[in-house]
Amino acid sequence: VDSPEAIEALERAGHPFHTWLKIDCGYHRAGVEPTAPAALELARRLAASPTLVFDGLLTHSGHAYHGRNPDEIRTVAEAERRAVAEFRTRLAAEGIAVAASVGSTPAMAVVTSLEGVQEARPGNYAFYDADQVALGSCSLADCAVTVLASVVSAPPGARHAVVDAGALALSKDAGHPGPDQAMGRIYDDYERGTLRTDARLGPLSQEHGIVSAPLPVGTRVRILPNHSCLTVACFDEYHVVDGDRVVDRWKIWRGR
Amino acid sequence: VDSPEAIEALERAGHPFHTWLKIDCGYHRAGVEPTAPAALELARRLAASPTLVFDGLLTHSGHAYHGRNPDEIRTVAEAERRAVAEFRTRLAAEGIAVAASVGSTPAMAVVTSLEGVQEARPGNYAFYDADQVALGSCSLADCAVTVLASVVSAPPGARHAVVDAGALALSKDAGHPGPDQAMGRIYDDYERGTLRTDARLGPLSQEHGIVSAPLPVGTRVRILPNHSCLTVACFDEYHVVDGDRVVDRWKIWRGR
Numbered sequence: 229v230d231s232p233e234a235i236e237a238l239e240r241a242g243h244p245f246h247t248w249l250k251i252d253c254g255y256h257r258a259g260v261e262p263t264a265p266a267a268l269e270l271a272r273r274l275a276a277s278p279t280l281v282f283d284g285l286l287t288h289s290g291h292a293y294h295g296r297n298p299d300e301i302r303t304v305a306e307a308e309r310r311a312v313a314e315f316r317t318r319l320a321a322e323g324i325a326v327a328a329s330v331g332s333t334p335a336m337a338v339v340t341s342l343e344g345v346q347e348a349r350p351g352n353y354a355f356y357d358a359d360q361v362a363l364g365s366c367s368l369a370d371c372a373v374t375v376l377a378s379v380v381s382a383p384p385g386a387r388h389a390v391v392d393a394g395a396l397a398l399s400k401d402a403g404h405p406g407p408d409q410a411m412g413r414i415y416d417d418y419e420r421g422t423l424r425t426d427a428r429l430g431p432l433s434q435e436h437g438i439v440s441a442p443l444p445v446g447t448r449v450r451i452l453p454n455h456s457c458l459t460v461a462c463f464d465e466y467h468v469v470d471g472d473r474v475v476d477r478w479k480i481w482r483g484r
Numbered sequence: 485v486d487s488p489e490a491i492e493a494l495e496r497a498g499h500p501f502h503t504w505l506k507i508d509c510g511y512h513r514a515g516v517e518p519t520a521p522a523a524l525e526l527a528r529r530l531a532a533s534p535t536l537v538f539d540g541l542l543t544h545s546g547h548a549y550h551g552r553n554p555d556e557i558r559t560v561a562e563a564e565r566r567a568v569a570e571f572r573t574r575l576a577a578e579g580i581a582v583a584a585s586v587g588s589t590p591a592m593a594v595v596t597s598l599e600g601v602q603e604a605r606p607g608n609y610a611f612y613d614a615d616q617v618a619l620g621s622c623s624l625a626d627c628a629v630t631v632l633a634s635v636v637s638a639p640p641g642a643r644h645a646v647v648d649a650g651a652l653a654l655s656k657d658a659g660h661p662g663p664d665q666a667m668g669r670i671y672d673d674y675e676r677g678t679l680r681t682d683a684r685l686g687p688l689s690q691e692h693g694i695v696s697a698p699l700p701v702g703t704r705v706r707i708l709p710n711h712s713c714l715t716v717a718c719f720d721e722y723h724v725v726d727g728d729r730v731v732d733r734w735k736i737w738r739g740r
Contacts, residue, residue, distance in 0.1 A: 230637050233701040250637065257694065258637035258646045266640060290689065381486050381506070381514035384522060390514045395714055400656045433546065434713055438513065445489040457690055458651055462717070 230259050232273065239279050247274055248286040248329065253311035254304065255290040262315040271315075275324045284327035284346070285312045285319075292335040298364055305335035313344025337365035357456035358413055362404035369421035373456045373466075375412070377437065379447040389443040391429075393451060394436045398429075399458030412437065415450040419471070423452065486515050488529065495535050503530055504542040504585065509567035510560065511546040518571040527571075531580045540583035540602070541568045541575075548591040554620055561591035569600025593621035613712035614669050618660035625677035629712045629722075631668070633693065635703040645699040647685075649707060650692045654685075655714030668693065671706040675727070679708065 229235050230250040238245050249271055252259035260267040262285075274282040289308040295301035312328035319326060330342070331349030333356075342348060355373040356366040377393035398412055412429030416422045427441035429451060439449070453459035460466070461482045468476035485491050486506040494501050505527055508515035516523040518541075530538040545564040551557035568584035575582060586598070587605030589612075598604060611629040612622040633649035654668055668685035672678045683697035685707060695705070709715035716722070717738045724732035 230639065231701045234636065237702060252639065256639070256642070257689070257692065258639060260639070264640075380490065383486065383508065383512070383514060383516070384520075386512070395655070395657070396717055399651070400658075400714065401651070402656075402658070433513070436513065445487045446493060458656065461652055 229274075230270070232270070235270070235273055235277065235280070239277060242279060244279055244281050246283045247277075247280045248284050249274060249282070249326075251285050251287040251312050251315060253287040253289055253308040253330075255288060257288075257290060259287060262311050267315065268318070271319055271324060271326075272322075275319075282324070282326055284329055285316055286329045287312050287331075288349075289330065289332040289335040292332045293359075293363065295334060295363070298338045301334050301363070302338045302340065305330075305339040306341070308332075308335060309339070309342060309345055316344060333360055334363045334365045337363075352457060355456040355460070357459070358410075358452050358454045359401070359404045362406065362408075367421070368423065368452075371421075371452055371456075373453070373460060374415065374418065375451040375453060375459065376467075377449050377451055379439070379443045379445050379449065380436075382442050382445050387440075387442055388430070389427075389439040389441065389445075389447070391437045391439055391449060391451075392435070394434050395432045396434055397459075397462055398432060398437065398451065398453050399455060399462060400432060401453075401455035401458055403454035410454075412454060413452040414439065415452060418450050485530075486526070488526070491526070491529055491533065491536070495533060498535060500535055500537050502539045503533075503536045504540050505530060505538070505582075507541050507543040507568050507571060509543040509545055509564040509586075511544060513544075513546060515543060518567050523571065524574070527575055527580060527582075528578075531575075538580070538582055540585055541572055542585045543568050543587075544605075545586065545588040545591040548588045549615075549619065551590060551619070554594045557590050557619070558594045558596065561586075561595040562597070564588075564591055565595070565598060565601055572600060589616055590619045590621045593619075608713060611712040611716070613715070614666075614708050614710045615657070615660045618662065618664075623677070624679065624708075627677075627708055627712075629709070629716060630671065630674065631707040631709060631715065632723075633705050633707055635695070635699045635701050635705065636692075638698050638701050643696075643698055644686070645683075645695040645697065645701075645703070647693045647695055647705060647707075648691070650690050651688045652690055653715075653718055654688060654693065654707065654709050655711060655718060656688060657709075657711035657714055659710035666710075668710060669708040670695065671708060674706050 250259035292304045316328045327346040329347035333350040333352035336350035356371045377391040379389045381390040410428040414424045416424045430438040466478040506515035548560045572584045583602040585603035589606040589608035592606035612627045633647040635645045637646040666684040667688045670680045672680045686694040722734040
């Protein structure tokens with residue numbers, strides 16, 4: 229929560245919700261500025277709530293995704309840490325003891341100190357993806373989720389092929405901007421962590437993807453998605469593989 | 485299918501699949517050119533298949549989405565009809581009797597003749613969406629699926645609000661290009677079919693959407709998506725409403 233209205237709405241529900249005060253650490257999407265009087269008022273309000281449990285201070289450095297190099301992202305990560313850690317210390321001096329939680333995958337990949345912070349939430353870290361490689365959060369070898377697709381059409385004379393994976397399999401995240409921008413990348417060898425340089429995924433239709441090379445019909449391709457979070461939300465289960473062997477299936481708890 | 489390889493793969497499976505020959509009517513994504521010798525060869529191959537059932541000729545005018553006005557789209561629709569209807573007549577003269585199937589929502593919205601065609605597949609027609617309004621396929625009053633969201637944050641001093649519907653609720657279709665481009669539109673009055681002109685959906689994060697006006701926390705907004713097909717695939721069920729009353733729930737058979 230970051231407003232009296234949201235606190236009141238939760239209180240009206242009459243349930244002892246575990247509640248976090250959202251702090252703005254520079255992303256400017258949501259949250260209260262931690263040095264503003266409103267932040268202290270809301271924290272006191274939560275601490276004194278007859279129904280809610282005040283668990284902590286939560287922030288998200290979404291602007292780390294706009295960092296152009298590790299130094300810029302590290303500056304964001306440190307500002308994020310300071311925003312909640314210092315406010316947490318001020319609250320402690322008033323006898324309000326709560327946790328501080330930070331997190332974005334790019335920031336957590338380069339952060340040097342988490343002093344005064346009790347929780348980090350780098351959500352994309354579980355799988356990583358092409359965007360995180362572009363941001364420098366990880367290497368290609370760290371990426372742990374791919375989409376397997378088949379070439380279903382390669383019209384004679386055309387310079388492309390069509391695979392049976394479109395926006396309903398990969399989501400429609402346009403990916404990290406740059407000369408290398410694509411809707412998905414195709415592995416040359418997943419185990420070695422190498423991508424094909426001659427073929428990538430171009431425009432995505434709903435059910436189909438266009439590959440920028442005339443691969444033969446029947447070719448199976450393993451695709452690295454731009455944004456693994458949105459991609460896995462397209463599926464009902466993971467196929468857990470060891471090499472080419474499916475060793476397990478895990479249900480994906482998606483759905484709204 | 486549009487290749488010998490795909491036909492052979494289906495035959496190897498040994499099942500009497502009902503099979504359609506994909507025809508390219510100008511979209512140039514997949515399919516065979518109906519006047520090319522390869523088209524006739526594939527049709528004969530399917531008709532003579534020992535296992536497959538040759539049901540018909542299928543095409544898709546995806547390029548109708550690039551039409552700038554109803555006349556341009558109508559020209560695409562007529563070329564689409566002709567591509568399959570004429571080829572179907574040629575096959576009939578050889579004793580190969582199959583159906584012809586066309587379809588894209590923009591083309592079917594303006595088509596004047598379906599002579600020689602047995603099936604039309606305007607898939608988006610079930611709900612329509614903001615893109616189809618922009619293309620002229622329908623009016624705003626025809627749009628039949630919306631996403632209900634709540635304003636969860638409206639930071640003091642900010643000129644935006646945050647709703648609890650992001651890319652996981654709306655998909656991430658950038659929408660029809662133009663000065664009015666947005667990630668979603670907010671109804672002023674759904675029953676009257678009017679949109680708010682002061683607020684629309686700006687960038688979408690994974691779980692959050694940014695509204696371009698500081699609506700109060702707790703405000704409920706009804707959002708018209710850009711692309712209803714991708715949007716409904718984010719949900720497990722429809723809430724069927726009559727005015728403000730939920731009168732039924734329908735399971736959405738999504739999933740891969």
